[in-house]
Amino acid sequence: MVRRSTVLWLVAALSAALATALPVAHAQAPAARSFDVLQLTLCGDGDEACAGPSRSVDAAIETIHQRRPDVVTLNEVCASDITRMTSETGYGWEFAPAGDATTGAPATCRDGRGDLGVAILSHPDVGAPGEPVEQPFAAQDGSGVQRVLLCVPYSQLSACTAHLSEEGGQVAADQCRELTATATALGAQAVLAGDLSLVAGGDPDVQNCVPEGWYRADDGSVQHVFAMEAFRFEGAEVLPIDGSAHPGLLVQTLR
Template identity: 65%
Template structure:
């Protein structure tokens, strides 16, 4: 005997069950997708060598420490800073550090800060959550202007992220552009998700244009002047903020992303 009504009921029950299972499966799959995490880069030029007109006898370092404590960025890139400043900043913020001095052409050694405050150079501070650093890449640029200060780059690889910083030639824009391209090549070759922060002494729309040293698959944000943050596009841009920093003639540039 055929029971079409029973067959129709069974078919309807199976269809309803499949619909319920599909509805359950979708939120489970969505729940398993990792949430995007904030990743912030703070670029600072502290003008603390002691030789420039903007020097404020360490006031900029005080401001930088307070800013780091308040905003807790993942990476801080620092220019025009002394070795003693780094010692103090790491002690008061708990951040990890890497530092490399600028070269002194006249002596062949490191450039030194005024008043015996140690070597003068560039640095990267990182939040402890990034973990221990790998072997840093630090070197003088192949292209240099005629000044005594030999410009350098510093890149630090971590397990999943690499960070670089620099302070490029202020005397010759063509040399700064060559240095910027060398830095970008080093950063892009690190084999990890990478960011760059620095005072590039180049501007958007200038001649040469800073955009000429942005690698493919990267983007750039600036403070409206010579400070820039470059990031691989895996770091999804959220917003950029310029922050007054007492004691230096450069604002802080905070670039907020997610990854």
């Protein structure tokens, strides 16, 4: 007859063996990682003909090397500047030219620097870009410049930018709502940034075009970064950009 003490010993030994062979798995949430957005406006005097000093491009490249943001949104940038910036930083790029409202042709920069428009640069870790969304705004002012929005869906997130009507007011507010609607439609993880020509507390108030479930950071003036709540806000810095009338706006998040 098998003793009861022997049975208990065998059960304990078997339990210990199973515990060694099959350790208990502890589920761990993936660690949050930093995600930074840098907004830059590169014409030093804000002239739509893009007559700003070329040193603003030098400053932009230096800032990208120093801070290595995940996404860079660029306003008032020339096509030749994009070629140089991507060559010297290794970032990917998408570019959308503003339009000439009279001729329908792309707006151009002075000194043979190519088309004038907006762009998004992306760090390689952001992933491969999908088909960009590039379109003129439904609302336009009487300046002769046809404003455009640019959104890029990457494999990990979406990013958008635009330079809204410099006349501000209702046209810029309408453009802002179109921009945020386009960004929201791209998915649950999206950011947008640009010179929105609107300020917090102004009339119209830029805060009125921040969608539900998003937050906003600014440079104290017209440059803003909007992000969905999937991006947890960590901080914002205003960075000097030599040769530009606007500082750089670097917003740091975790996602």
